[in-house]
Amino acid sequence: MKVVIGRYVPGSGFFYSMDPRTKIIALILLMIATFLIDSFALMLGAIGLIVLLMMAGRIGIKRVYLGLRPLMFLLIFTFVFQILFNRQGEILLSRTVYYSFLSLALAVGLVVFWFFTKKFTRFKLFYFVIMVAGLYAIFTEIGNVSPFATGTLAIYEEGLSMAAFIMLRLIIIVTLSTILTITTKPTDLNLGLEHVLKPLKIFRINTEDIAMIISISLRYIPTLLDEANKIMLAQASRGVDFKEGKLKDKVMQIVSLLVPMFIISFKRSDELANAMEARSFTPGATRTRLHQLSWKRLDSVAIGIAFLALSLSIVLRISPWI
């Protein structure tokens, strides 16, 4: 399993001994604080603080980086989008873009070449940057051979800074949530969520039910994965090749996987409901717990610090000096 987001990694350190409620509330406070920050220096300062926190809590930076990696595409996409379409502030760069048969052909060729060779290099990000630079050169210089259309590529100051800002914000938010999920067991997380959501009771939303739904879903993810794997093997025995096949076959393959999946899930949920009722589970009734959450001094300190960070960011946002 390569996906790191949302996965608990056993370890030690103060994050692990914190109450899940603390971690959830602190995460929300710090996220709001991140959105309030509007200067580069502060943003970098915040990142520095988070790195320090991670080092103090003995969470490997590499782990969090692995968590960020699947989001790299999203990050790059928002970055490029902001740069290209935000047209405010001073113009930093303005170039004519040539659309010709040569430039389009070269661009497609380069992207295809990059797609097939990227797995042979160990510096994937660097290779990607080289590819983008190549695309830039093709459209602005090399492709200037009898173009049938031209356009302008303009980068504005505001666009660049907004792009950088959004990217940093996303990185901070994902890092903070990764710290939460790495250090908190799904069951604890769920229990914490149940307590944090308790105020919703005034809107007549039963938070215990929501928590139960979440915990059952979490519990059944591995089971369903296992089941899906078994169904795939059973259908592969009947000649379904999940790797290949035309579009028409693909639809049939997915149907042959999904239908048994649904049937088994419904059957399972039915059985689970019966098993729960056999053990006197009553929806909405007050339940006691084996594991009680305990609020420690560490939690009070952590919440205090999170509040401090939030108020600091509010003050810095509205104060006239910065």
Add this chain to the structure above:
Amino acid sequence: MAIKFEHVSFQYKSIDNKGYLALDDVNVVIENTGEFITLIGETGSGKSTLVQHMNALLTPSKGSMNILGVKISSTAKENKDVQFNPIRKQVGLVFQFPEYQLFEETVEKDIMFGPKNFGVSESEAKKRAREAINIVGLDDSYLSRSPFNLSGGEKKRVSIAGILAMEPDILILDEPTSGLDPRGRDALLEVFYQIHTSLNKTVLIITHDMNTVYEYAKRVLVMREGALVYDGDPVKLFSRKNIDNWNLDVPDIIQLKDALESNFHLDMSGTIRNKKALLKRLEEVLS
């Protein structure tokens, strides 16, 4: 020599990267005609993992196998050019739980699904579906029914028909009689035995029922903790002393025979593998 395993080991990967050794250095040769094999062992001993190797659903972590002339080794690189689908057509594997494979609107379509995947024409697949459903002991009226409104035993039969319609050379069944009533179980075992004798095909059955093993099998494989600990004659297997270590039951017929010998001092020598033979011997001794 249709299926040949050479030092095959298989490790399931787990989250903590320790892995679980499901197959441990298995060497076995299975002919593609004329064998009737039962595979026994405790739950978790690696029986299902072993049969999933036999039609290349799983490939070994170590060692190599040769299935109907196709060599499959432990590295993805060497297996790159292997065509897996023809192997699965020739080695038909029926899974333990029919719920994992039934998905079509009607039983007929579901049985036709396998053959059609292997390029059999619509009309031919229809013909085969009709034949297959009759072989497993259900009548034609089932063809138009939904596979989800059937009883557990009927679902099981339909899932077996789905594989039979592929007309495999080797038929492998993972606990085909679990969840069936005694009469249905006997009828189905008779069907497998018929397929074996009339078409001279190799049939391999995973089972926990020692009576099945003793009555039908020409050859028995015993798995224990991922290793193949016995490969040979079932009569010899149950006369061995160490079968208690393998947590195997003694078949009813042997228990009865032993009781007759020790309690009534009857001479029950000779190979007695089913009720008929036992009765015949009793008549001989008592008359």
